[in-house]
Amino acid sequence: MSIGILTLIVIALAAGGFLLGRQIAVGKVAGDIRKLHSLPGYYGQTVFLFTAVPALLLMLGWLLVQPLLIHERVGAMIAPEDIASGSSASLVMSDVRRIADGLALIEAQGAAIPADAGTVREALGRVGVALGTDVKPSVYAAAKAYGAMSATGGKAMSVAVLVLALAGFGFAIARIRPAFRARNVSETFVRALLIGASSVAILTTLGIVLSLVFETVHFFKVYPFADFFFSLTWNPKFGGGSDLGIWPLIWGTLYISLIALLVAVPVGIFSAIYLAEYASKKVRAVVKPLLEVLAGIPTIVYGLFALITVGPALRDWFAQPLGLGSSSSSVMTAGVVMGIMLIPFVSSLSDDIVNAVPQSLRDGSYGIGATQSETIRQVILPAALPGIVGAVLLAASRAIGETMIVVMGAGAAAKMSLNPFDAMTTVTVKIVSQLTGDTEFNSPETLVAFALGLTLFVFTLGLNILALFIVRKYREQYE
Structure with missing residues (x-):
């Protein structure tokens, strides 16, 4: 059956x-x-x-x-x-x-x-x-x-x-x-069901972490711990003789994510301030849905946009005239397109957070003679800062975990360079590449994907802890 x-x-x-x-x-x-x-x-x-x-x-x-x-x-x-x-x-x-x-x-x-x-x-x-x-x-x-x-x-x-x-x-x-007492029995069942549902997220996270930890331990049994964390070379060779240093991948991940945030955060926050404080209801009713449409575009479409339009434009207008490169695949290409993708995440969340600031704070500021721009700078933004930090953190996590835009916009070269017009790659791209194809699952070249995943998990966890610290600090100041 x-x-x-x-x-x-x-x-x-x-x-x-x-x-x-x-x-x-x-x-x-x-x-x-x-x-x-x-x-x-x-x-x-x-x-x-x-x-x-x-x-x-x-x-x-x-x-x-x-x-x-x-x-x-x-x-x-x-x-x-x-x-x-x-x-x-x-x-x-x-x-x-x-x-x-x-x-x-x-x-x-x-x-x-x-x-x-x-x-x-x-x-x-x-x-x-x-x-x-x-x-x-x-x-x-x-x-x-x-x-x-x-x-x-x-x-x-x-x-x-x-x-x-x-x-x-x-x-x-x-x-x-x-x-x-049928009602008591029924409600006890429902309460247990709700507890079980709320435990799913915890158990899922625990399962993900344990699966990564077990396979990572297996990886470090066949590949030296020091070579993974202190080597500056990433050169996997199936069959032996691999150099699996993580730092070129970490550098590419941080570099691309930084450029994406430099594009998304200012544009997202400024658009949120405009929509919340300056725009009329008619303008807001049109602009906000148009911004949020960006969030529904598949990442593969952004990747094609990076490959066909943004990459060649950056190469022809900046990289070649400045003598910085001749390839359309670069950190800048992936970062700019990824930043465009992240704008609605920052804008929509920041807009809701700014709107949630009590009107009494605005009225009090106007009452003592502050202008609208002064009120936004000195009252609204500080009060909304914890939520804005959360929005930026969400955008950062989304950038760190992105794969398709990086594959099509930045290439697959694992190297450390300051030139934003060089091709680089990220941790997520290499996780996919190491687990793709008919590979031997007990080889270090395959098991390294789990070590990369665990490292990325620890890194994003650290970002969450830092953001939580910042949120609590400023929340104590304004509550």
Whole structure:
């Protein structure tokens, strides 16, 4: 039974339980709902929750645990000599899963399962599953075991989920009586659901950090820690002999982000001040939506704009006449286009923050004879500064994490240079490039992507802490 059908069955059973529970509650008091502790709907909700929630949680947990257990048992069946040189157990397990899926397709079509590993490759090709190498005997045996365990586990999960749903259904129905505090039970369930929803972000962040940390530790077991953090050369070579110094990537990231912020922050803040303090309602109604349209443009479109228009223009007007370069791919190209992309982030947030400054502060400033520009400079901007810092931080984080504009506007050269018309690259671009293609996942040239990701995470975390410090300092001054 598929996951979708099983979920629909559980939801349908729970929905039927809601209607039945409500009807039973009303029937217990002969239609006089004043004798019930809770409204009839709460009795139906308890049946729905006891039927659906435990069953769906069991299904979710089963789906998370079953692949791990099967992977561990099947992985032990693969003979060490069947793992080719330059490959890894994870790549062989990927072939095992593909073969198992292919065998399931063959079986679904009513064809005979190949008896040995020598004939399975041709059979898989007929159902659209292509393999790059011949199938080893232990790999084929592991694939058949993987398919059998997955099928058995799926059937067991379906039975367990349905049994638990029916048990919850019966338990909830049996508890319905006039004095039963159905509202309290329902609200407790809802409170637990809200707590679980609020924990998703925390658990997701924890999972991301742990996954990065584990793979980074693996990377530093095969590549020297000092060479990664203190080398000024980035020159990965798959197969060995790589120089994986992070500083050229950090420099490119900071350089491009700085130029982007120099473009976005002044324009964004000035436009926010104009819209909030000077523009009429008609002008604001037109200009603000036009500014925010920029936020909806895909980054690939900005990348094309950088590649076709901005890059050649900067090269022809500035770089070549000044003797600073002859390439249209440069830090300046990516920074300027990225700054244009960031303008609505700074402008829209700063506009909302400036508008949130109490009118009483403006009136008090005007009352002591200050002009409008003096009021903006000395009252409104200082009061709105914590929020503006948050807007700039959001723009900085967006700039640091951008990839497509950098690829198409700045190139892929990892080097340290002060010339803004040189081609450079960023950490995010190299993370993508190191994980793209048919690479060996246990090599330092691939694992370095996780070390880069963790370094970027720590860097942005430091920016958040710094911004929080600034916000608290100025907030204490104006509250």
